[in-house]
Amino acid sequence: MTLTPLRFKPGINREITPFANEGGWVDGDKIRFREAYPETIGGWSSFNSQTFLGTARSLHPWVTLTGKQLLSLGTNLKYYIAEGGQPLDITPIRLTTAAGATTFAATTGSTTIVVSHTLHGARLNAFITFSDAASLGGDITADILNAEHQITRVIDTNSYEIDVGVAATASDTGDGGTLTVAAYQINPGLDTVTFGTGWGTGPWSRGTWGSSSDTSVTTGQLRIWSQDNFGENLIFCARDGGIFYWDASLGTSSRGVNIVDLEGSQAAPTVARRVLVSERDRHTIAFGCDPEFDPGVQDPLVIRFSDQENVLEWRARETTTAGELRIGTGSGIVTAVQTKQQILVLTDISAHTMQFIGAPFTFGLSEVSTNVSIAGPNAAVAAGDNVFWMGKGEFYAYAGQVQQMDCLVKDYVFSDINLAQIGKVAAGHNAAFSEIWWFYPSAASTENDRYVVYNYAQNVWYYGTMARTAWIDRGTYAYPLATCPTGCIFYHEFGLNDGSINPPIAINAFIESSAVDIAEGDQFMFASRLLPDITFRKSTGTPLATFTLKAKNFPGGALFGDDATTTVRSATVPIEQFTTQTFVRIRGRAMALRVESNQTETAWRLGVPRLDIRTDGRR
Numbered sequence: 250m251t252l253t254p255l256r257f258k259p260g261i262n263r264e265i266t267p268f269a270n271e272g273g274w275v276d277g278d279k280i281r282f283r284e285a286y287p288e289t290i291g292g293w294s295s296f297n298s299q300t301f302l303g304t305a306r307s308l309h310p311w312v313t314l315t316g317k318q319l320l321s322l323g324t325n326l327k328y329y330i331a332e333g334g335q336p337l338d339i340t341p342i343r344l345t346t347a348a349g350a351t352t353f354a355a356t357t358g359s360t361t362i363v364v365s366h367t368l369h370g371a372r373l374n375a376f377i378t379f380s381d382a383a384s385l386g387g388d389i390t391a392d393i394l395n396a397e398h399q400i401t402r403v404i405d406t407n408s409y410e411i412d413v414g415v416a417a418t419a420s421d422t423g424d425g426g427t428l429t430v431a432a433y434q435i436n437p438g439l440d441t442v443t444f445g446t447g448w449g450t451g452p453w454s455r456g457t458w459g460s461s462s463d464t465s466v467t468t469g470q471l472r473i474w475s476q477d478n479f480g481e482n483l484i485f486c487a488r489d490g491g492i493f494y495w496d497a498s499l500g501t502s503s504r505g506v507n508i509v510d511l512e513g514s515q516a517a518p519t520v521a522r523r524v525l526v527s528e529r530d531r532h533t534i535a536f537g538c539d540p541e542f543d544p545g546v547q548d549p550l551v552i553r554f555s556d557q558e559n560v561l562e563w564r565a566r567e568t569t570t571a572g573e574l575r576i577g578t579g580s581g582i583v584t585a586v587q588t589k590q591q592i593l594v595l596t597d598i599s600a601h602t603m604q605f606i607g608a609p610f611t612f613g614l615s616e617v618s619t620n621v622s623i624a625g626p627n628a629a630v631a632a633g634d635n636v637f638w639m640g641k642g643e644f645y646a647y648a649g650q651v652q653q654m655d656c657l658v659k660d661y662v663f664s665d666i667n668l669a670q671i672g673k674v675a676a677g678h679n680a681a682f683s684e685i686w687w688f689y690p691s692a693a694s695t696e697n698d699r700y701v702v703y704n705y706a707q708n709v710w711y712y713g714t715m716a717r718t719a720w721i722d723r724g725t726y727a728y729p730l731a732t733c734p735t736g737c738i739f740y741h742e743f744g745l746n747d748g749s750i751n752p753p754i755a756i757n758a759f760i761e762s763s764a765v766d767i768a769e770g771d772q773f774m775f776a777s778r779l780l781p782d783i784t785f786r787k788s789t790g791t792p793l794a795t796f797t798l799k800a801k802n803f804p805g806g807a808l809f810g811d812d813a814t815t816t817v818r819s820a821t822v823p824i825e826q827f828t829t830q831t832f833v834r835i836r837g838r839a840m841a842l843r844v845e846s847n848q849t850e851t852a853w854r855l856g857v858p859r860l861d862i863r864t865d866g867r868r
Contacts, residue, residue: 251861251862251863252780252859252860252861253859253860253861253862254857254858254859255762255765255842255857255858255859255860256272256857257272257273257274257762258272258273258274258285259274259282259285259286259287259707259709260273260274260282260657260704260707260708260709260710260711261273261274261275261276261277261657261658261709261710261711261712262274262275262657262658263275263276263657263658263660263661264656264657264658264659264660267763267764267841268763268764268766268839270763271763271764271765271766271839272763272765273762273763274287274760274761274762274763275761275762275763275841276759276760276761277711277712277713277758277759277760277761278712278713278714278757278758278759279713279714279715279756279757279758279759280711280713280758280759280760281682281684281702281704281711282704282707282709282711283682283854284707285707286854286855286856287760287844287854287855288786288852288853288854288855289745289756289758289846289851289852289853289854290713290742290756290758291741291742291743291744291745291852292742292743292744292745292746292747292748292753292756293731293739293740293741293742293743293744293747293748293749294739294740294743294744294746294748294753295737295738295739295740295748295749295751296331296334296730296737296738296739296740297331297334297335297336297738298334299334299335299336300735300736300737301322301324301327301329301336301736301738302324302326302327302736303324303325303326303327303437303440303472303736304324304325304440304696304718304734304736305322305323305324305718305719305732305736305738306323306324306325306471306472306473306474306627306673306675306718306719306732307321307322307323307473307474307475307476307627307719308320308321308322308719308720308721308730308731308732308738309321309322309476309477309478309483309485309721310721310724310725310726310730311478311481311483311725312481312725313481313497314480314481314497317332317497318332318725318726319331319332319497320725320726320730320738321476321483321485322336322719322732322738323472323473323474323476323485323487324440324472324736325437325438325439325440325471325472326374326376326437326472327340327376327434327437328340328341328474328485328493328505330483330495330501331738332501337501337502338504339495339501339503339504339505340376340434340435340504340505341434341435341491341493341504341505341506341507342432342433342434342435342504343370343433343434343435343436344370344431344432344433345430345431345432345433346366346430346431346432346433347430348381348427348428348429348430349426349427349428349429350366350367350429350430350431351364351365351366351379351425351429351430351431352364352365352366352424352425352429353365353382353385353389353394353423353424353425353429354424355385355389355417355421355422356417357417357418357419357421358416358417359416359417360412360413360414360415360416360417361401361410361411361412362389362394362410362411362412362413362417363404363408363409363410364377364408364409364410364411364431365407365408366407366408366409366431367406367407368406368407369406369407369408369409369433370406370433370436371400371403371409371433371436372400372403372436372437373400373401373402373403374399374400374437375399375400375433375434375436375437376397376398376399376400376433376434376437377397377398377399377400377411377431377432377433377434378396378397378398378431378432378434379394379395379396379398379425379429379430379431379432380395380429380430380432381395381426381428381429381430382394382395382425382426382428382429383423383425383426383428383429384423385417385421385422385423385424385425386420386421386422386423387417387418387419387420387421387422388415388416388417388418388420388421389413389415389417389421393413393414393415394413394425394429398411398412398413399411399412435487435490435491437472438470438471438472438473438487438488438490439470439471439472440471440472441471441670441695441696442471442669442670442672470488470489471488471625471672471673472487472488473487473488473625473626473627473672474486474487474488475488475523475524475525475626476524477524477525477526478526479494479526479533479560481497481498482494482495482496482497482498483495483497483505484508484524484525484526484533484560485505485524486521486522486523486524486535488522488523488626489520489521489522489537489547490520490521491507491508491509491519491520491521492507492508492517492518492521492524492535493505493506493507493508494506494507494508494511494560508560508561511560511561513561514561514563515561515562515563515564516541516544516562516563516564517555517561517563518535518538518539518553518563519538519539519544519545520538520539520545520547521535521536521537521538521539521547522536522537522538522549522581522582522583522626523535523536523537523582523584523585523626524536525585525587525592527554527587527592527605528587528589529605530557530605530611531557531558532554532555532556532557532570532571532605532611532612533554533555533560534552534553534554534555534585534592534603535552535553535554536552536582536584536585536594537549537550537551537552537581537582538551538552538553539551540553540573541553541563541564541565541573548575549580549581549582550575550576550577550579550580550581550582550596551573551574551575552573552574552575552576552582552594552603552612552614553571553572553573553574554570554571554572554573554611554612555571556569556570556571557570570608570611571611572610572611572612574603574612574614576594576596576599576601576614577616578596578598578599578616578619579596579597579598579599580596580597580598581596581597582594582595582596583595583596583597583623583625583626584623584625584626584627584628584629585603586629586630586631586636586638587631588631588633588634588635588636589633589634590604590634591603591604592604593629593631593636593647594614595621595623595629595638597622597623598619598620598621598622599616599618599619599620599621600616600617600618600619600621600647600651601614601615601616601617602614602615602617617647617650617651618647618650618651621640621643621645621651622640622641622642622643623638623639623640623641623645624638624639624640624641624671624672624674624689625671625672625673625674626672627673627674627675627676627719628640628674628675628676628687629676630676630677630678630685631678632678632680632685632705634648635647635648635705637654637676637685637703637705638676639674639676639687639689641668641671642659642663643656643659644656644659644703654703656703656710657709657710658701658710658711658712661712662689662699662701662712665691665692666689666690666691666692667690667691667692667693667694667695669695670690670694670695670696671689671690673689673690673696673697673718674687674688674689674697675687675688675689675697675717675718675719675720676720677719677720677721677722677729677731678722679722679729679741679742680722680723681723681742682704682742683704683705683706683707684702684703684704684705685702685703685705686700686701686702686720687700687701687702688700688715688716688717688718688720689701696716696718696734697716697717697718697734698714698715698716699712699713699714699715700712700713700714700715700717716733716734717731717732717733718731718732718733718734719731719732720732720741723742726740728740728741728742728743729741729742733749737749745787745788745849745850745851745852746849746850753849754849755846755847755848755849755851756846756851757845757846757847758845758846758847759843759844759845759846760843760844760845760855761841761842761843761844762841762842762843763841764799764801764839764840764841765839765840765841765842766838766839772838772864773836773837773838773864773865774836774837774838774840774862774863774864774865775834775835775836775862775863775864775865776798776833776834776835776836776840776860776861776862777832777833777834777861777862777863778831778832778833778860778861779796779798779831779832779833779858779859779860779861780858780859780860780861781794781796781831781858782855782856782857782858782859783844783853783854783855783856783858784853784854784856785851785852785853786852786853786854787852788850788851788852788853789850790849790850792846792848792850792851792852792853793846793848793851794844794845794846794851794853795843795844795845795846796831796842796843796844796858797842797843797844797845798833798835798840798841798842798860799840799841799842799843800835800836800837800838800839800840801837801838801839801840801841836865840860842858
């Protein structure tokens with residue numbers, strides 16, 4: 250008999266047929282490639298015990314001058330800073346009323362309170378904190394009213410409802426007194442893109458008379474935050490909203506403040522799509538903002554930058570380095586990514602570089618590509634001087650010039666993606682493994698539930714299932730951090746298990762090859778013995794990996810016979826000593842190999858298994 254080594258090309262390939270991909274991998278989940286061989290990814294564990302409200306789509310870590318390790322994250326409902334692991338609310342206040350501007354009305358037997366406030370400007374799910382209110386007279390006490398509440402229903406422009414959790418009695422007939430003050434947090438944004446359909450949807454005269462009125466247009470903007478450090482302080486911006494400043498010296502009990510309200514602020518943008526601070530020259534830059542001489546009117550192609558080292562001065566004068574640029578292609582700036590040497594600005598159809606050039610213009614802008622696309626504001630990430638991003642049907646890379654990437658899983662990804670929610674795509678860099686990750690929503694999901702990975706060191710692709718909405722690489726923290734749709738933060742590449750619940754559960758990982766022929770596929774083969782080549786790296790206890798051989802007769806035929814066996818590391822032998830051989834009985838013209846594990850504290854790396862085969866007939 251002949252021992253045949255099972256060597257497979259690194260990476261997963263879904264662009265060709267399984268037989269054309271002979272000697273390659275065709276499917277997998279929770280695996281990566283290192284030095285051309287597959288292994289399981291690392292586990293994840295909870296960053297903290299307290300969840301946050303809303304869906305987070307941004308994370309930003311830094312350390313203050315006093316050594317405090319901080320993490321900011323923005324959700325569709327709030328903005329937080331985590332200190333010591335716990336998220337603390339620093340959501341800015343948009344309006345504080347005069348005393349007595351709000352009154353309350355209760356209904357006997359109901360926990361719902363109607364709040365009256367003329368032209369309140371609040372949206373559904375917005376948060377308000379009341380102070381100095383008086384008891385309504387019965388069970389609805391002052392302590393119940395003087396707290397943070399969330400709007401459960403907007404009745405009209407002058408009234409809304411909150412739920413206080415305590416049913417009113419007949420004695421609750423007061424209005425809260427004449428001293429009540431309401432502090433309204435900035436209005437929340439969407440966590441899911443919504444669309445309108447039917448008559449009246451979209452602009453007037455869209456299409457021809459008699460054409461279908463079932464048009465669909467976006468009726469809301471996803472709440473996506475951008476942020477950067479200005480020294481130890483924080484600049485952050487809600488997409489198509491205001492720009493805010495948080496002073497670290499005031500502590501996490503203080504809230505962010507709109508930069509237009511800061512003392513000494515001059516001509517600061519009132520609205521922007523994205524904000525960052527240039528690393529080399531310390532200018533604060535607002536993308537897709539209102540021009541200096543047309544405040545309040547957003548131009549999605551305008552870029553403005555503050556005076557150097559001065560977040561307050563935005564006037565373009567001979568005595569400042571502040572200024573303004575405008576991109577000439579596209580309908581709007583989607584995102585901007587900072588590299589070591591420059592900033593790459595991406596519109597919906599073009600790519601531009603922005604570089605510091607000094608006086609008198611401060612920054613220069615150059616178009617480097619047209620006819621490109623980008624999935625959403627968080628779909629691009631920098632790795633050194635390179636930028637990688639997911640488009641709407643393609644993947645792109647910038648390394649001095651823009652190139653479409655040769656992706657061997659492109660059809661798999663874009664044939665099963667929810668295009669209505671593609672703006673949720675979140676890119677992340679995992680430098681320890683030379684990986685760029687993209688989390689995206691599959692066609693059947695409204696939230697990110699899958700990922701695709703490009704390994705730039707090995708130039709290979711792989712994918713899997715995982716629900717994550719934002720990712721940052723290790724640096725300030727020892728491990729990468731990611732958020733999930735249920736309000737949790739996880740350390741990644743931490744341990745070997747799925748730590749999303751307690752106690753942790755197993756990570757179900759597998760990889761499967763295309764079929765391998767014997768000779769030219771014109772003969773049957775009989776496999777009788779498998780010599781696994783696998784190491785259970787870092788595993789404890791008695792880790793298991795299941796090897797499954799699948800036989801196939803014709804390219805279009807099904808994989809019919811399964812022989813499964815388990816590779817076991819003995820607890821009584823050295824960690825690198827594993828099962829030496831296992832016996833199987835399976836026949837076919839071609840065979841595929843599947844390796845999988847579903848047990849806690851298990852991680853493995855596959856080498857070159859060998860199969861004892863001979864030519865055979867099939868009866």
